[in-house]
Amino acid sequence: MRIGVPRETTSGERRVALVPESVGKLVKAGVAVVVEQGAGVTAGFPDALYAAAGATVAPDAWSDVDLVLKVQAPTLSEIARIPSGAVLVSFLAPRTHTEAIAGLTARGVTALAVELVPRTTLAQAMDVLSSQATIAGYKAVLLGAAQLPRILPMLTTAAGTLAPARAFVIGAGVAGLQAIATTRRLGAIVSGFDVRSAAREQIESLGAKAVGKELETAEGAGGYAREVVADQQARIDALLAGHIKEQDLVITTAQIPGKPAPKLISAAMVASMRSGSVIVDLAAETGGNCALTRAGESVVIGGVTILGPVNLAASVPGHASQMLSRNLTALTLRMVKEGKLVVDPADEILGPMVVSGRNESGA
Amino acid sequence: MRIGVPRETTSGERRVALVPESVGKLVKAGVAVVVEQGAGVTAGFPDALYAAAGATVAPDAWSDVDLVLKVQAPTLSEIARIPSGAVLVSFLAPRTHTEAIAGLTARGVTALAVELVPRTTLAQAMDVLSSQATIAGYKAVLLGAAQLPRILPMLTTAAGTLAPARAFVIGAGVAGLQAIATTRRLGAIVSGFDVRSAAREQIESLGAKAVGKELETAEGAGGYAREVVADQQARIDALLAGHIKEQDLVITTAQIPGKPAPKLISAAMVASMRSGSVIVDLAAETGGNCALTRAGESVVIGGVTILGPVNLAASVPGHASQMLSRNLTALTLRMVKEGKLVVDPADEILGPMVVSGRNESGA
Amino acid sequence: MPSTGIIELYVFLLAGFVGYQVITRVPPLLHTPLMSATNAISGISLVGSLVAAGADRNMVSTILGVIAVASATINVVGGFLITDRMLKMFKRHDQPDPGPKVG
Amino acid sequence: MPSTGIIELYVFLLAGFVGYQVITRVPPLLHTPLMSATNAISGISLVGSLVAAGADRNMVSTILGVIAVASATINVVGGFLITDRMLKMFKRHDQPDPGPKVG
């Protein structure tokens, strides 16, 4: 069987689906890999490394492959290039991207949306959400810190004591926890908030302060949160309003699967913040946790900067690709049974990820 | 006596010479302070705070003052606004900025160049070089880290282990040490190099590795370094060539007072670095420690990004202004003798800073 | 001047005190060796048995003495040997470092 | 059966051993109180002096004994008092927290 790794064409996407190290692993497992010329360059992996690892570097990585590994969902024209009957694994945003899914189904392509990976212990090696959120959480702190008119750590110097910055992370999922860890590394006074009780304990397990521990929780299925009800929301609002106005750096990551991101920071809360404060809204892509967030833009209102970065992981392409590539390799190896590609719909991990196409494919 | 604090007009300069807190201190000491409208806004200090601290906020902070406190050297037109016989304290770059100095002398202004502050224990409270370099060293790391295609800390995750980044700081003065501290906080494997033996010990006092400890030192006067001789330079080159090619992030801060910055990183060394590596050259303003640095620009050569930021402290205007303001306040209070402004040329701290004008001024 | 009995009481008390002080400082992992060590030392009743067996006072005394000597000897010989075996296990193993390191 | 002198030797040795074990565990800052404490305890020679002074054996013995009683009493009384004064200094001071904290 053959795997195709096309070059990403989405603007700003610097990651690549497989890094040379993973190619080596797959080749050893008896799988042929075709990598499109220049696919890894933006992530820091020149073609030569791929060739050295055993891949075929070719201008075309679409034709004649059994499995296409990509980062971003293929465009309609790219979909047309996928051999019918092949398998596609990539981010697909299936809930919003219905057109593409329809296209894939039409072409008889078995498409697996990586964002649907179950969040179980066993699936962790394939969990692209976790791996990319890790990078995003880290990078969000760097962006926010660079934007601040102050430094994060406390310093006592001959020119006075610089007070430590106060950082607040809303939503302590994977990205949020990493943001907490990174702001703590940089010396800020860090607090965090989440609606899941496990997440509250996890905030403290990083040495940060969990606020709002007295508030009710809102746990959904599969370790995710669910939407909160109105009066609960009021209590959360009150808590956040009081806490946010003292913060220098706020990083929000709250998400609810399949729903727009909860609106947690109102314009009034923003107005209550000190001039120079910064909000980094990692939920910008799904509408933002802050009412004033504009995805992909930086907004300054009343001296408060609101960053709404999209696809942050792509801005750390080397490590992000490395992790993604490991995830996709684990996924691929799970599909390969005796040299053949088998997507078993009953598989506890693969099954839930399939969003289109037939049930089995052999090559 | 009256102090004037004009708004900075140099582009990119977001700092202000006095922050409201210091105004309060000076007012308490019996000194009047005039602050130009909007002088502190870019640093996060609106006029209202100045007024509250006891300053007069006026459209003009030049006329009728005995002392002008500024950040950047005044332009020729600004010099014309300084009352003759008054005192000016600001960065002046006296060695290169001879035209301005001449103008000041012509106007009979006693000008103190803050960059000439003696680097003694006693003068530390007035040491703007140290305070601004602290900020610059910190910020350089954030810039470099944000540019890297990888994260700095080591992380063992379900998607493989991300190796920690290797960071290397050349020149362990104030900025260099702060850069070392900050890269270490972020989890990189940090090494440092300096030609002064005290600096080598100081690198280790931050838990980083000092490389090239076996090389001869080149200590100058006043705690500064001096230029190195040719064969010594060759040994340094060899050391750096070997070490740099394994680094992900290089931050250079090497300076020699009154001389262009030593060229330490050659184009060949840059070429030897891995694609995706980043160099942040804090010596860009004085020519750069890297042969390829362009001040104020970001250069990408062979996948290696070379940042040549200028006036980095101004990009963290809040804390930078706070420290600068404390320094200038300490300096001012040293000049005030019984309500009068006295610049004693024999003073061990003030004396060396005077670059123009008469010897005494009373108000 | 007190009788020998009284002074021996002092000896007993002081020895008990010494024992107490020493034993409280023995770490729990050595409690088993300690038990077998005190056991071996309690073989000191051999001293009394030897006199009983060898004083040739009467047949009963001699016979009982001989059995006592045998019993006590078992404790002395067996006790010290087994204590030693146990204590051997507390030697340090100085073994080479296996495997590579990550950097 | 050994003479009383021999048994007393055991007492001496065991007591010395106890003393050694106890004293090695006294922390250095308490060495001064320790010195004055052992000094007070050494006033026990009062016991011998009392016999010399009160046994009414001859004039010399009585006079020497009385001086000895006085000397030993000085040690007992003075020694315990001063040890107690010293040890009083090791009480904890539980005082309120002065001043504000930086945040």
Place this chain on the structure above:
Amino acid sequence: MNPRELFVQVTYLTASVLFIVGLRSLTRPDQARRGMNQAALGMLLAICGTLAHHEILRYDWIIVGLVVGTAIGYPLGMFVPMTAMPQRIAISHLFGALAATLVGVAEYYTLVRGPGVGHAEMAALGFEVLFGSLTITGSFMATGKLQGFLPGRPITYPGQNAVNLLLFAVALGLFGYLIFVPGQQAAFYTMIGVAFCVGLFMVMPIGGADMPVVISLLNSYAGLASAATGFAIGNNVLIIAGALDGASGFLLSILMSKAMNRSFANVLFGAFGTPATSSGRSSVGLAVRSITAEDVALQLGYAGSVIVVPGYGMAVAQAQHQVRELAEQIEKRGGEVKYAIHPVAGRMPGHMNVLLAEANIPYDRLYDMDEINPQFDQADVALVIGANDVVNPAARSDRASPIYGMPILNVDRARHVIVLKRSMSPGFAGIENELFYDPKTSMLFGDAKASLSRLVSEVKSL
């Protein structure tokens, strides 16, 4: 004092000192062996001294006794497996007590037929045979139960305690009577008989698990009997050795009963074993072995290589700094410490890295799963700190487990496994962990930070 007497006394004195020094050496595992050799030398001296004793007239019987004793003692010392240690010690108490009792009886027999028995002598002799005989039967019962030739389960009946107390009172009454009327031979031998019964009945109601406490107490009794022998025949070395034994056995039984959560009175008055056993047992019927911090410290302090496996529990306890402290202590003692970082340990990617970096643990001590797994074989101790799922062997072996197939850290390949956690609760995956029931595994229960702090002090004070 004639030279021979002097020789005897010098050997006794030296032996006494050597015994004390020898026992003292047991406070430090690395000096313990040398110390025990000194004690053995002391024993030899005491024996030689005694052989030179003026009262000893013929050596033939003595030699018989010595030879027989050595012939039995040598195999008992050399070949008994370590696992049979408890019964081995119990039977040796039997021999010790037997020797003391027989000497007592011989002494009484001789005196009563000759010069008569003094009151003080009777007190010593009575004490000797009383404690000696109850130790004989008590040790016999203990040996039998442990070795399995007697039923191991507790044998109880109503009013048992009352009966035991009554018997003991009778024995004491006879003893008291004898002190006043030392010549009453019938009373003397009856007392021995009653004491035999006391020993039997005392140990009867006790189950196998509580035996170590009993053995220790018997040790103490045997020691007291020896000391009494010393008083009876005026021998200081016997008094000293007996007192050492008595104190040691007594103290150990207190310490052990504490470790088993029993009151001391409970131990002294022999009502052991009656309440339901409280030892931890899992739903699958396997036993969990809980361990004290001291014992863990000793294992770590003398380990050549230790692999630390941190998990979410370390994060919850924020124990990272204590982990480093402990590692420093181990390294100072020459041990090597590595950290095994499982990919999904903790609750976020790199969770362990963040914390260990905060504690300044050098990166080159951190090993990821693939690197470290082959190294567990050579590790003396795997120290699992608040990790659970990532060391759950079910992932390897139990196809039904929700984590079946996840690669785990092979801690169970290490020589010893020590797990620090607060309870038997499961981890994130919510499943039980067989590792905790592995015979190699010892559990140190408690908050990881607190446990580690204790370990640091303990290792320091080794």
Place this chain on the structure above:
Amino acid sequence: MNPRELFVQVTYLTASVLFIVGLRSLTRPDQARRGMNQAALGMLLAICGTLAHHEILRYDWIIVGLVVGTAIGYPLGMFVPMTAMPQRIAISHLFGALAATLVGVAEYYTLVRGPGVGHAEMAALGFEVLFGSLTITGSFMATGKLQGFLPGRPITYPGQNAVNLLLFAVALGLFGYLIFVPGQQAAFYTMIGVAFCVGLFMVMPIGGADMPVVISLLNSYAGLASAATGFAIGNNVLIIAGALDGASGFLLSILMSKAMNRSFANVLFGAFGTPATSSGRSSVGLAVRSITAEDVALQLGYAGSVIVVPGYGMAVAQAQHQVRELAEQIEKRGGEVKYAIHPVAGRMPGHMNVLLAEANIPYDRLYDMDEINPQFDQADVALVIGANDVVNPAARSDRASPIYGMPILNVDRARHVIVLKRSMSPGFAGIENELFYDPKTSMLFGDAKASLSRLVSEVKSL
């Protein structure tokens, strides 16, 4: 044994136990007072017991002695200032030795005139008076030198050691002779005279600084004399108390001589004081007080509030983690720890912050100079860790100093100041620091990390 005799023996036995228990209590500062009360009770018992002794026939003289002794002892105990402690202890050795010697002489006098002196008795008596008398004059010399009524400086002359040894040999020779011929009264009294000289000459060459070692040794001698008295009059409580004393004095003198870097032989054979004194003295002629880790630990362990002043030395030693460990220990014991951060401590702005944050010390424990300076007054201990310039009082007082006018941390306002550094070398500014010569200051020399590690263990084991 008649009831009176029994009473005496019981009191003696109880007293012995109480003495041991009392001394043992000194291992824990918080139990020490109670323990000493127990010892005092023991003393009372022993006295009462003795007064009931059958040999005592008249009480009038005894009462005189007791009253006189109490009259002198009470003020000596209650009003002597703590600073005069050394001479106070020295003079009490004089009294103790005097009592022992006089009892010995009285006993000899009585025996020689009556039943005659046995060899064993002579050995005990001789030992008693020999050690007693040299302790008398030795203590007298020590008291005089310390109190100042004799010249404090060492008095030396060529061949001094030979003379001293010779004198001692003569005394020993006489003692040996007496054991064989106990009746030789002339020899007895000559021996006393020679012993007096030995005591005098032994202490003569010793300077004031070395006196504590001598005093301790004399303590040991006085104890041995007491024990000898016990042997002479067959009194166990004397033997035990004397042995405790002897052991304690001996051990203390070894410990002290170690602390002063002298060999034990040097101490035993009295050749003290001859080499040039090595105690630290600054160029300005002030003395530096070096301190042991144990003592620092005790001060910290019992301090209510400690202010830590870190400096560049902490950074060089990378001791930040150990600082936190120590603080945790102090806090666990109920003390409060604050950190005083001087603006220019270290070598870069915020140097201390970076390191303390790395060690996870909470920000709210860090105080900057203006906040903390008023709090030093109430601090029990200021712990200066590798800081120098930032605590140099010259900045406040010495107009000529290059750092004059720089605000500093007022550590010298704290009750005690402890400085951890490696040597007396100056800091960055290259100037001497008077703080180190302050009588309040104690220096703990050594690498800060190593020193702190030791302190952590020591505080833990308090």
